[in-house]
Amino acid sequence: MDLFDFTPGSLPLLVSMPHSGTFVPEAIMGRFTDPARALPDTDWHIPQLYDFLADSGAAVLKANHARYVIDLNRAPDGQPLYPGASNTELCPTSSFDEGPIYQPGQGLGEGEVQERRAAYWQPYHDALAGELAAIREKHGIALLWDAHSIRSRVPRFFDGRLPDLNLGSGDGAAAGESLTDILGAVARDAEHLGFTHAINGRFKGGYITRHYGRPAEGFHAIQLELSQITYMDEDPPYAYRPDLADKVKPVIHGLIQTMLAWGEMEADDGASR
Secondary structure, three states, X not given: OOOEEEEOOOOOEEEEEOOOOOEOOHHHHOOEOHHHHOOOOOOOOHHHHOHHHHHOOOEEEEEOEOOOOOOOOOOOOOOOOOOOOOOOOOOOOXXXXXXXXXXXXXXXXXXXXXXXXXXXXHHHHHHHHHHHHHHHHHHOOEEEEEEEXXXXXXXXXXXXXXXXXXXXXXXXXXXXXXXXXXXXHHHHHHHHHXXXXXXXXXXXXXXXXXXXXXXXHOEEEEEEEEEHHXXXXXXXXXXXXXXXXXXXXXXXXXXXXXXXXXXXXXXXHHHHO
């Protein structure tokens, strides 16, 4: 199994899908508990939900291994994303429901964590960093959209039901303020379709958004954490629901098109200075 699939693009946009993979090597899967083998915390069906990217000209980087192997959206040194809150690790040991991922006596040690970091985490991030650098070199600006989804109710991380569209820019540090504002306006427009939203709420963007978003250098990163209730069944077998997905997909497409239009204006302004 390839570590990731990469589709090159012609636009100043890279879409990253770090949690949509479902492959687990047998040597690792054999140590999982029965509930963990179902991979309940996967960002299910994200490539299908974003299939409109196929002919868009955007570059796409999609991980193939499950987040239970390694979480590509965590810091390599294991620093928590949200200090003081409940966090999952670089190599997760518990599910979002706080159940154990590994059978008793089958957990992983620090040496194995470092091995997985080198084998899985580093190649993905090398590809991500390299493509962003190439995009900025070509276009003068690089836009990163980090595509995620999560169950609408996860008491471990938040109370009640999560808003449908959760846009994060690292509290504004990962993207230009005007970009965050204009995306927020698009999300507000989706209220008439029944979709709720939050900007830098419970999910402000993970390691990828915060690390690669450097607006002063021409790199702008946004994470969308989409509530899974908007496009799929949240209970096993986690079926994709076209009747739902076809309603939210145009909203996501509109957000990305807005980001691209903003990026083109920024690049033009930069070139004219």
